[in-house]
Amino acid sequence: MSSLLRWLGAALLLAGAAFLLSDYHNDVYRKLLLWVTLALSYNFLFGICGQIAFSHFAFYGIGAYSVVIFLFQFHLPFPLAILLGIALCILFALAVAIPSARLEGFYLALATLALAQLFIVVLNEGGAVTGGPGGLANYKLPEFLGTRIRGPWYTAVIVLLLLGTLAVLWRLDRSWFGRACRAVRDNPEVAAAMGVDVARTKVTAFTLTSALAGIAGMVYAFVDNTVNPPIFGLDNAFLLLFMVIVGGAGRHAGAIIGAALLFLVPFVLSPLIGHHHVLVFGVLVVAAILLQPRGLVGLYDAIRRHP
Amino acid sequence: MKNLLAVAAALLAASTFAQEPIKIGVITDRVGVSKPYSEPCTEGTVFGAAEINRRGGVLGRKIELLIEDDQSRPDISAALARKLIDQGAVFILSMSLTPATQQQQTVTMEAKTPQMTPMNSGDTLTTQLPNPYFWQTGPLGSIQIATLLAHARAQNLKRVALISDNSDLGQLLARFFRAGLEKAGIQIAAEEVVPRGATTAEPQMQKIRAANPDAMFMAGVLTAENVLIFKAYRQFGLKFPIHSSYNLSVPVYMSVAKGLIDGVTFVDAYDPDKPEVKQFVAEYTKATGKAPFNMHGYGYDGIMMVAEAIRRAGSTDKEKIREAMQQTSYAGVMGAKGMKYRFPEGKRAGFDPDGMVVRVYEGDRQGRVVHVGQK
Amino acid sequence: MQDFLELTVSAAASGCIYGLIALAYLLMIRPTGIINFAVGEWAMVGAFGGYLLLSKFEWPYPLGMAAVLVFMLVIGWLTERIAVRPLVERGAPLLAPILALLGMLVVFREAISVSFAPDPHPVPYALGIQRQSFFIIAVTSVVFIGVWLFFERTIAGKSFEAVAIHRRAAALMGINLSRVTALSFAAGAGAAGLAGLLVSPNVSAHYLMGVPLAIQGFTALVIGGVGRVEGALLGGLLLAFAEQLTVRYAPIPAGYAQGVPLLLLMLFLLLRPTGLLRAK
Numbered sequence: 031m032s033s034l035l036r037w038l039g040a041a042l043l044l045a046g047a048a049f050l051l052s053d054y055h056n057d058v059y060r061k062l063l064l065w066v067t068l069a070l071s072y073n074f075l076f077g078i079c080g081q082i083a084f085s086h087f088a089f090y091g092i093g094a095y096s097v098v099i100f101l102f103q104f105h106l107p108f109p110l111a112i113l114l115g116i117a118l119c120i121l122f123a124l125a126v127a128i129p130s131a132r133l134e135g136f137y138l139a140l141a142t143l144a145l146a147q148l149f150i151v152v153l154n155e156g157g158a159v160t161g162g163p164g165g166l167a168n169y170k171l172p173e174f175l176g177t178r179i180r181g182p183w184y185t186a187v188i189v190l191l192l193l194g195t196l197a198v199l200w201r202l203d204r205s206w207f208g209r210a211c212r213a214v215r216d217n218p219e220v221a222a223a224m225g226v227d228v229a230r231t232k233v234t235a236f237t238l239t240s241a242l243a244g245i246a247g248m249v250y251a252f253v254d255n256t257v258n259p260p261i262f263g264l265d266n267a268f269l270l271l272f273m274v275i276v277g278g279a280g281r282h283a284g285a286i287i288g289a290a291l292l293f294l295v296p297f298v299l300s301p302l303i304g305h306h307h308v309l310v311f312g313v314l315v316v317a318a319i320l321l322q323p324r325g326l327v328g329l330y331d332a333i334r335r336h337p
Numbered sequence: 338m339k340n341l342l343a344v345a346a347a348l349l350a351a352s353t354f355a356q357e358p359i360k361i362g363v364i365t366d367r368v369g370v371s372k373p374y375s376e377p378c379t380e381g382t383v384f385g386a387a388e389i390n391r392r393g394g395v396l397g398r399k400i401e402l403l404i405e406d407d408q409s410r411p412d413i414s415a416a417l418a419r420k421l422i423d424q425g426a427v428f429i430l431s432m433s434l435t436p437a438t439q440q441q442q443t444v445t446m447e448a449k450t451p452q453m454t455p456m457n458s459g460d461t462l463t464t465q466l467p468n469p470y471f472w473q474t475g476p477l478g479s480i481q482i483a484t485l486l487a488h489a490r491a492q493n494l495k496r497v498a499l500i501s502d503n504s505d506l507g508q509l510l511a512r513f514f515r516a517g518l519e520k521a522g523i524q525i526a527a528e529e530v531v532p533r534g535a536t537t538a539e540p541q542m543q544k545i546r547a548a549n550p551d552a553m554f555m556a557g558v559l560t561a562e563n564v565l566i567f568k569a570y571r572q573f574g575l576k577f578p579i580h581s582s583y584n585l586s587v588p589v590y591m592s593v594a595k596g597l598i599d600g601v602t603f604v605d606a607y608d609p610d611k612p613e614v615k616q617f618v619a620e621y622t623k624a625t626g627k628a629p630f631n632m633h634g635y636g637y638d639g640i641m642m643v644a645e646a647i648r649r650a651g652s653t654d655k656e657k658i659r660e661a662m663q664q665t666s667y668a669g670v671m672g673a674k675g676m677k678y679r680f681p682e683g684k685r686a687g688f689d690p691d692g693m694v695v696r697v698y699e700g701d702r703q704g705r706v707v708h709v710g711q712k
Numbered sequence: 713m714q715d716f717l718e719l720t721v722s723a724a725a726s727g728c729i730y731g732l733i734a735l736a737y738l739l740m741i742r743p744t745g746i747i748n749f750a751v752g753e754w755a756m757v758g759a760f761g762g763y764l765l766l767s768k769f770e771w772p773y774p775l776g777m778a779a780v781l782v783f784m785l786v787i788g789w790l791t792e793r794i795a796v797r798p799l800v801e802r803g804a805p806l807l808a809p810i811l812a813l814l815g816m817l818v819v820f821r822e823a824i825s826v827s828f829a830p831d832p833h834p835v836p837y838a839l840g841i842q843r844q845s846f847f848i849i850a851v852t853s854v855v856f857i858g859v860w861l862f863f864e865r866t867i868a869g870k871s872f873e874a875v876a877i878h879r880r881a882a883a884l885m886g887i888n889l890s891r892v893t894a895l896s897f898a899a900g901a902g903a904a905g906l907a908g909l910l911v912s913p914n915v916s917a918h919y920l921m922g923v924p925l926a927i928q929g930f931t932a933l934v935i936g937g938v939g940r941v942e943g944a945l946l947g948g949l950l951l952a953f954a955e956q957l958t959v960r961y962a963p964i965p966a967g968y969a970q971g972v973p974l975l976l977l978m979l980f981l982l983l984r985p986t987g988l989l990r991a992k
Contacts, residue, residue: 053448054419061412129982137981140934143927144974154508155967162512163505164461165436167443254415254443258436260505261412264923268814275811296413300406305367306826308408312818319815320798323808368822370920373830503970529959530966534924536729536911536952539722540959541966543715561832561916568914572841573718589831593916 041193048185056185060253062293063188064246067195069273069289070282071242074199076271077279078208079235080215084267085126085142088149089119089240091262093247095166098257099159102169112248119244120237127236131229138236146264153259165258184252191249195242196282202238203282211235276318278325287326358401359394359653361386361643362421362429364441369409370504371434373560373589374632378432378456379404381629381636384621385644395644396651402640407433411440418444418452427451427653428643432636435459435505442468451658455639456632458583459509463685470659474639474671474678476583476606476688478510480711482517482554484604485580488695488708489552492578496526498550500541500566502557503532510556510582518554526550531562538562542569555581560589567597578602583693588630591701598698605696606671606688607631608706617670631671638669642678673709715960723956724949725845728852731948732907733929734936735859736900738944741933742876743896745806746796748813751904752926753820758784758905759912759921760824763833773838780909781902788901791816792894800893817922825919832916835909848910852945855903860941872896931977951977 044063048056072086096118100111126145130138153160160166171178179187202208210231213221218228251257269292277288292311299307322329363382366375383402390399403421407414414437421429422444429445431438431454438454439462445452446468454462458475486494497518501511511528518525527548529541545553557563563584570579578600585603607630608614617637621629629637642665647653650661665687667678676692691710696703736751758780765776795812838847863869874882875892883889907925908917915921928951936947951973958964958972 052423054416054423057416057419057444061416129978137934140931141978141981143930144978147927148971148974151503151968151971154503154505155965161465163436163508164439164459164465167439167465168467254412254440256411256440256443258411258439258505260409260434260436266410271811272814279807296406296408297416305406306822308368309819309822309826312815312822315815316795316812316819319808319812320795323799323802323804368825372825376830503967508967528966530970532970534921534928536726536914536928537722537956540719540956543719543960547715561918561921564832564916565914568841587831593832593834595834 037193037197041189044189044192045182045186048182048189051182056182057253058294058297060185060188062290063185063192064250064253065270065273065293066286066289067188067192067246068243068270069277069285070192070195070199071239071246072270073274073279073282073285074203074211075235075239077274077281077285078203078215079211079232081232081236082139082271083142083236084139084264084271085145085149085240086243086270087262087264087267088142088146089123089243090247090250091149091153091257091259092119092122093244094251094257094262095153095160095247096244097248098166098169098251101172102166103159108172115248116241116244119241123237123240124233127233127240130236131232138232143264146267150259150263153262161258163259165256167256170255171252188249188253191246195246198242200282207231207234272315276315276325278327281325281327284325284327291326356398358399359396359647360401360403360421360424360426361640362418362424362426363402363404364407364414364417364421364429364431364433364437365404366409366433366437367406369407369434371409371437374456374587375432377630377632378636378639380625381621381633381638382430382432382455382640383636384624384629384633385637385640387624388620389640389644395647396653400640400644407437409434409437411437414438415440415444417441418450419448422448422450427647427655427658428453430455430636430639430643432456432639435462435509438462439465442466442471445470449659450655451643451662453639453643453662455642456635457506459506460513460686461509469663469685470655472662472665472680472685472687474642474687475635476604476671476693477686478513478556478582479517480688480690480693481510481582481604482514483690483711484693484695484708485554485602486517486521486523487711488602489578489580492552494523494551496524496548496550498527498529498545498548498553498577499525500529500531500545500553500555500557502559502562503530504557504559507557507559510558514554514556514582531557531559531565533559533562535562535565538565538569539572542566542573542575546573546575550577552578552580555579555585558582558584560584560587560593564590564594564597567594567601571597580604585698586631586696586703588703590698591703595701599700600698602695602697602707604693605631605703605706606693607634608673608694609703610706611670611674613668613670634670638667638671638678641669642667673706719956719960721845721849723952725848726956727932727949727952728848728945729907729911729925729948730928730932730951731945732852732855732903732910733925734933734944734948735856735941736904736907737929737933738938738941739859739896739900739903741938743872743879743892744796744800744809746809746813747930748810748897748900749926749930750791750813750817750820750922751900751929752922752924753817753824754784754787754901754904754922755908755911755925756824756917756919756922757787757820758908759835759915759917760828760833761905762835762909762912763917766836767834773836777838777909780905784901784905785898787905788898789894791901792897796893796897797890800890817926821919821922828919830919832918835912835917837913841913844913851906851910855906856941856945859899863941931973935977935980 096115100106210226273288273292278284365379386400405417418441429452435457453472456475501507527545531538581603586605646662650657672692676689678687680687694706695708761780765771796809799808871887932947932951936943954973959969
């Protein structure tokens with residue numbers, strides 16, 4: 031009961047903040063929340079289950095594009111469009127994960143690297159369906175009961191998405207499945223000896239986190255009411271990896287801190303030092319890893335232990 | 338005496354009020370893929386704003402540029418558009434990637450804030466969204482191909498090759514080049530793409546050679562990949578003429594494609610013999626110690642057009658600026674002699690269809706204008 | 713037929729570039745297990761070295777090439793000192809140096825990006841446009857033969873292999889682990905820088921050239937397998953031939969042609985997960 035109250039309090043606090051912010055800060059806040067959501071699910075895949083994949087933004091894109099295409103080109107009802115979008119993400123995730131699970135090491139990394147590039151090729155070549163390089167625009171979130179959710183209210187929707195994602199991952203992390211994931215990450219042979227089905231655990235974790243990314247993508251599609259290829263490319267996939275590392279892989283708090291910090295860096299540093307901000311960002315990443323391989327969360331722990 | 342003091346005080350207040358600058362937002366790219374084009378364009382705008390202020394500003398007020406760097410990331414770009422609007426920008430100039438400009442539009446349309454791109458050339462920017470607050474003065478892909486075809490009419494082209502790259506703009510230009518060629522009843526015998534990061538364009542050029550075209554049209558905008566195409570062309574000793582998009586009009590090709598581009602024709606929005614261009618080059622060089630090129634001209638024309646629209650609007654009210662902007666009739670640095678930017682009949686792409694010129698490389702130099710317009 | 717012969721030369725040259733990058737990965741992975749994605753940026757640094765020395769200062773080609781190579785060895789050694797050694801000495805997990813090197817990737821790219829104009833910069837050919845492909849093939853062959861002989865025929869090379877097979881046992885046998893690591897990074901940077909210098913007359917030196925090369929080289933490495941030096945070259949050649957034959961002969965729209973090697977790669981991984989050549 032008290033934990034439910036805590037979640038409710040967090041939702042009210044995070045959503046309430048949106049109503050105090052200007053248009054610009056609301057927009058940055060919305061995109062920040064989405065990055066944090068993505069970092070959380072990616073952290074589960076990479077930090078907790080130990081799988082390196084570069085397809086998270088491709089699934090984000092599959093979610094975003096599919097909901098727009100199903101809704102506004104095939105004119106499907108809203109719930110069906112969402113369900114089909116999720117089904118599509120699961121389908122693609124299984125197609126990549128099942129073969130990759132048989133392989134060791136960085137083969138998932140390579141397979142997902144290929145998938146991410148293929149996805150961009152398909153978006154660019156997709157003609158009228160994907161809108162090609164220009165993407166899709168000129169659509170709006172369907173109305174519910176005669177009102178359209180917009181402005182800070184839409185920010186509140188993203189807060190729910192974030193907390194929902196966190197809740198799912200939190201529960202999973204604390205279940206037998208989370209322990210199986212950590213065991214697979216730390217030592218697959220030992221995990222298998224303990225009776226964990228390594229391949230199945232990997233596939234499940236990949237499919238689940240990819241579907242979560244897809245759902246986040248559906249929410250993203252209505253943030254600016256446009257989707258286009260550059261958002262879903264490899265650059266952002268690498269950035270996401272950096273976020274999780276800098277914050278502290280394997281910890282929910284780490285993902286949140288890393289995503290918030292690295293997303294906001296250009297907004298804060300760019301006005302101060304101009305185009306050198308990316309160089310500073312690189313130095314920060316290297317320094318963070320050198321000083322504290324367990325990320326900023328690890329740094330926090332160390333400070334707390336030896337004040 | 339008392340009255341006089343009151344009047345003086347009122348005047349003083351009015352003049353300090355008038356001193357407050359007019360804020361114009363600029364969204365550019367200083368680190369991403371668009372940087373080689375965004376930076377000179379922005380320099381042109383910065384120079385233009387300084388010129389306007391030196392000559393007394395607009396409506397008695399100075400122009401203040403608020404410049405933001407979106408790193409060619411469209412989602413950040415849209416957030417920056419909101420930032421500029423929150424900071425009081427009455428107009429936004431977009432000089433980043435085409436999809437970034439597109440994503441900013443979703444914001445300016447909602448916030449009813451005038452926005453213009455002086456350099457993006459994808460035809461879809463003004464057609465995809467019904468945004469009355471957006472204009473585009475970059476020379477459209479459809480104008481580029483029509484101008485090239487008008488010049489090549491004497492060659493009586495029957496079948497041609499089309500080559501491009503996989504960048505956003507390269508794909509968009511290729512789409513409109515294809516449409517233009519089909520409209521003219523010319524068969525596209527081979528269509529090839531050189532992907533970003535390729536180490537050779539030989540297989541693509543072999544295919545084109547096998548198709549034996551009357552000419553080859555280039556729609557790509559990635560410099561390194563375009564140079565690969567020229568290298569394969571020279572290596573194979575090919576002879577068919579090459580007609581390129583405006584991408585070949587930037588001066589970098591003179592050094593990076595040395596010895597490869599003699600005789601290549603390209604479409605440009607810049608005529609070095611035009612009096613406005615000569616004056617612009619002289620003034621820019623004097624002020625900055627650096628010679629400008631056509632990208633600077635796009636940015637310069639952009640800010641000049643905005644300033645002129647605000648002047649005609651007589652206020653910084655966004656709705657009045659929108660109306661004035663739509664009535665634009667402005668002769669600038671870019672375009673053929675006598676060309677004016679206009680937005681007739683509610684159109685929002687303002688580069689005159691007859692305003693482009695065709696030029697030809699003479700040795701490694703960007704040479705003379707050999708054709709003007711679509712006739 | 714003429715087409716096929718031309719294509720063989722051009723694909724062989726591209727394959728050699730991919731192979732050199734794959735070799736750079738392999739030289740570091742074998743003794744340390746560290747995947748260094750910054751090899752692409754090293755290639756970029758090599759290309760910019762070529763631009764400065766050969767285009768701007770107009771040094772004679774052999775001298776410029778030697779200078780670039782020495783400079784790259786120093787860069788590799790320094791990178792290891794800054795981003796790898798502190799972590800290895802502390803006993804950090806293997807992932808830590810991999811990620812620190814990803815950070816170095818950004819540092820290298822931005823350092824170049826803020827120091828040079830954003831446009832591509834020209835780098836001259838060694839022997840002219842018609843002979844560049846053959847030059848690339850010749851230099852790559854020399855490098856691979858040299859590296860192969862080093863590992864097969866010298867005691868130092870054997871000690872590298874010993875580290876690759878079992879780190880702790882090698883250390884007990886008196887092999888200086890940190891020296892092997894430092895050398896492998898210097899050699900990796902040398903190979904990557906050479907690849908950058910060789911490819912730059914074609915693609916020019918520009919600040920975004922690193923990542924595509926890093927991806928192509930990594931793909932070549934996976935195809936060839938990390939077990940043996942020859943595998944890197946074989947993987948590179950296979951990738952380049954797949955790419956260029958698809959573009960030339962496959963009857964599919966041009967835009968999709970770039971996706972075919974990726975699909976092939978995924979298929980290949982399924983059938984042969986350890987790469988083409990297994991470790992001996």
